[in-house]
Amino acid sequence: MKHKLWMAAALSLGMASAFAQTGAVDVTDAWARGTVPGQSATGVFMTLQAHGPTTLVGVSTPAAANAEVHEMKLEGTLMKMRALPHGLPLPANEPVQLKPGGYHIMLTDLRAPLKKGDSVALTLRFESADHKKTEQQVQVPVRDLTAGAPGGGMAGMAHGTHGSK
């Protein structure tokens, strides 16, 4: 009966990062893309799985003046992104991926460059279908600038070959 569901939950917990949450929404595989000095914006990615119908309505972080939930869409040959005016809907028990080229959390006006190995404190604000508002804190590790780039960041990404100073 409930056995199958339990198995699925156990499986996804097994794959969760060290930053998994036990709140209303499971947050797994969270990471932020590192930046170079002078770069003022970056993306944060994660997998969200709500236990009941929920919407990610907002994000804030001390690392940036502004954080928004964005979607990225191919329009013709142009990748365009825009803020989701009504937030990101999270169906019950269905993982929703925020990933490069798709949904993401956009941090703008970063207070400092994000270096690999840093972590970013995020506050995620959720609203359930019955209008209950909750907040969840997550610590998001910063990955390399080229992480998750098209081609897995392996090919044709020659920037930074001099390494860090």
Ligand SMILES: [Cu+2]
């Ligand atoms: Cu964006």
